[in-house]
Amino acid sequence: MSSPLISARGLTKKFDEFVAVDAIDFDVAKGESFGLLGPNGAGKSTTMRIIGATSQRTSGDLTILGMDPEKFGPQIRAHLGVVPQQDNLDMQLSVSENLYIYGRYFGLSRKFLKAKIEELLEFAQLEEKRDAKVESLSGGMKRRLTIARGLVSEPEILMLDEPTTGLDPQARHILWDRLFRLKEQGVTLIITTHFMDEAEQLCDRLVVMDKGKIMAEGSPAQLIKDYSTKEVLEIRFGSERNSEMANQLRDMCERIEELPDRILLYHEDGEVLLEQIYSAGLHPKTSLVRRSSLEDVFLRLTGRTLVD
């Protein structure tokens, strides 16, 4: 691997006494799609803002394209496209004016922007909305516009903080498709999310964060392999009986997780396990066999679910 685009060592951020990011190490390689997965409050957004050179670290080392963001904030930000968690589009301006003025903030010429805006409107599927005020757009459109806006400076790194939170499934898939295209063009993506399916879809490699710390790192498949079994059997006996039954089932599988409404049994083959449970004379009210996901990895690492 050539020298990483972004490299953090012992990166720490404190707000007074509260430690938001706790001595984390990570590297991001060129062209990679790198994810930060974790629940709300895990320190993902703070990490993003430090990388985006809009927040100063408390301690540790950080280089972005070989530069220290504390010294070269504007130079680093010129390489970045930022899609914040909360849309901050310019409500007084139209769709195309938003793209135009954002390019002007980077100092880009009117001539360059004229062509660029056409390209970005097409990319964001907003050609028909070019003169519409931002307020009239749907949530998915606003999100696509924010992404298009982040691309106006042709950034090497696109940073997306919770890109699909609050969107309906169809809008999410459109957005994912757009992000795939960028990845194919060689843009390095840094994505935070608390959706495991999004992390699995979009990220080549990710770190699982909780309470400011990195709990694990790897590709989605590798993490699942390392921290979970191939399959999971979810069964329900009814909330009052779940915990009693869990004790009986403990020896039948590799690992067991008891959630308030159901029991998760980790096993290489869920169907086989279910047979064994029936053979033992136990009859769960419902049962579901599925493949392990990053949700299971997170549960294993922290004892908590991602979305609570």
Place this chain on the structure above:
Amino acid sequence: MIISAAVAIADARRGKLGERVYSGRSRAIFERGYIAFKSSTWMVIVSGFVEPVLYLFAFGYGLGKLIGNIESGGLSIPYAAYIAPALLATSAMNGAIYDSTMNIFFKLNHDRIYHGMLATSLGPLDVALGEIGLALMRGFLYGVGFMAVVAPLGLIPSLWGILAIPAAVLIAFGFASVGMALTTYMKSFQQLEIINIFLLPMFLFSGSFYPLSVFPEWLQFIIKALPLSQAIHLVRGLTLGQINTALLGHAFYFVVMIAIGLFFTTKRLNALFMK
């Protein structure tokens, strides 16, 4: 490393003075203001222009009929000519304060527009200067508009009066930079009202409608230290052609206001966005 146009532009500023807070592109903020103005905010400007004109007719001509001529600095002038410069100074102040408090508070806390701006290669000083530049533009427009109404009415007896326009810009600059600095400390719209509570009495008692000599000396002393009183004396001195070194003192007062305001605005924007 990919060298896009944006990167080349940012790299060109390496090693320049204040490169961490300033990228030399406050004109982009100015341009944004112009685009937004075209589509929505022009009504506010028109109302800001009409207000002093209404005061002028209501008091200058209404009340002026009863009062007749008044003495100012050894000159006998119509009452309307006495209050016209005060109204110009006040409208420069009001426009600058409206821009730098309400408008900026909204962009800081609701639209989050500055968050977007500062995620680019702009710095906080670009944003501060650009926003204040807009307030200046407004001060300039008010100045020109008001002069266009009052000069033909013969209310600007001296040719020096033409300098009242740049004076209005200077006044707007002072109020805008201090107003923006104060706004960055405000937590709610209610707190912004504190500024307005201060402005109206300042307008009424700063020698707009009658000379300060009606007040006891200790009160005159306090009022003279207030920015609007400084502004009114500066503009009135110019429109009546009473040129003396005191005018330089008034102008310097605003230069100091500008410096203090810009210093705290940049510092606060850095603290708010780079934390």
